[in-house]
Amino acid sequence: xxxxxxxxxxxxxxxxxxxxxxxxxxxxxxxxxxxxxxxxxxxxxxxxxxxxxxxxxxxxxxxxxxxxxxxxxxxxxxxxxxxxxxxxxxxxxxxxxxxxxxxxxxxxxxxxxxxxxxxxxxxxxxxxxxxxxxxxxxxxxxxxxxxxxxxxxxxxxxxxxxxxxxxxxxxxxxxxxxxxxxxxxxxxxxxxxxxxxxxxxxxxxxxxxxxxxxxxxxxxxxxxxx
Amino acid sequence: xxxxxxxxxxxxxxxxxxxxxxxxxxxxxxxxxxxxxxxxxxxxxxxxxxxxxxxxxxxxxxxxxxxxxxxxxxxxxxxxxxxxxxxxxxxxxxx
Numbered sequence: 001x002x003x004x005x006x007x008x009x010x011x012x013x014x015x016x017x018x019x020x021x022x023x024x025x026x027x028x029x030x031x032x033x034x035x036x037x038x039x040x041x042x043x044x045x046x047x048x049x050x051x052x053x054x055x056x057x058x059x060x061x062x063x064x065x066x067x068x069x070x071x072x073x074x075x076x077x078x079x080x081x082x083x084x085x086x087x088x089x090x091x092x093x094x095x096x097x098x099x100x101x102x103x104x105x106x107x108x109x110x111x112x113x114x115x116x117x118x119x120x121x122x123x124x125x126x127x128x129x130x131x132x133x134x135x136x137x138x139x140x141x142x143x144x145x146x147x148x149x150x151x152x153x154x155x156x157x158x159x160x161x162x163x164x165x166x167x168x169x170x171x172x173x174x175x176x177x178x179x180x181x182x183x184x185x186x187x188x189x190x191x192x193x194x195x196x197x198x199x200x201x202x203x204x205x206x207x208x209x210x211x212x213x214x215x216x217x218x219x220x221x222x223x224x225x226x
Numbered sequence: 227x228x229x230x231x232x233x234x235x236x237x238x239x240x241x242x243x244x245x246x247x248x249x250x251x252x253x254x255x256x257x258x259x260x261x262x263x264x265x266x267x268x269x270x271x272x273x274x275x276x277x278x279x280x281x282x283x284x285x286x287x288x289x290x291x292x293x294x295x296x297x298x299x300x301x302x303x304x305x306x307x308x309x310x311x312x313x314x315x316x317x318x319x320x321x
Binding site: 008022025026028029030033036037040044048075 | 227228231232234237260263264267268270271274275278279282286
């Protein structure tokens with residue numbers, strides 16, 4: 001989950017989010033280098049006394065300032081396109097989870113085994129126990145197995161909502177009358193949080209998402225106990 | 227925290243050191259201050275970017291090898307004592 005004054009990404013919980021973070025690091029380095037260079041060029045321009053009122057062109061510098069940005073763009077584009085197609089690779093999900101957004105809670109349906117359905121409301125701040133997180137905890141968490149491909153179908157029952165888990169790097173709008181599909185893969189157990197990401201009324205900020213990734217045996221025990 | 231990004235700190239340290247060294251060397255040979263500064267800054271950018279690409283590539287290769295090793299170790303724990311135990315298939319055990 002995010003903490004106060006956090007600027008960077010949360011720790012990744014899936015291989016795709018890990019790759020997204022790597023690409024972000026790569027792009028950030030290039031941006032810092034470009035900013036440094038441009039700042040230096042500006043300083044250099046301001047502090048020189050060169051004057052040439054009849055300057056028309058300069059072939060060499062024009063070649064440099066065309067080729068160099070093109071090379072930088074290629075260095076950025078190659079990992080970007082690699083990641084873009086990696087995200088869209090087809091998978092064979094083992095489980096399907098349906099998510100329906102309502103004002104102002106999420107409901108979940110597991111239809112693969114038996115018909116498991118439950119609603120997930122935010123825990124009121126007054127009811128929180130010590131160690132629980134304000135505005136993030138829910139009464140019924142989504143339980144999913146880790147190291148397992150999961151298909152997530154997202155929709156809504158009234159207005160547009162948006163289902164997201166930042167540490168997985170996934171987000172999809174929950175649109176009434178439409179099913180959006182996400183592929184979910186946890187590479188470690190844990191509890192992961194998200195919040196509704198599309199303005200949906202008075203309590204838009206108070207309908208969080210909490211997913212608990214457990215080992216497959218525990219997941220099956222949970223399914224049996226339902 | 228930029229320092230916790232793998233290869234970030236080493237890339238910048240190598241870039242800054244290499245840029246200063248290149249600029250000083252240029253100045254030693256030519257005594258031109260402005261061009262030496264330009265050389266230093268451009269070298270900094272080039273060395274930083276080159277070292278970053280090299281460092282991240284070797285880091286990702288190493289990470290892949292470590293992941294393979296971890297997976298093999300986990301599998302070995304499950305296979306130990308069974309017919310598919312990795313140790314049973316070593317050539318020196320067969321002779």
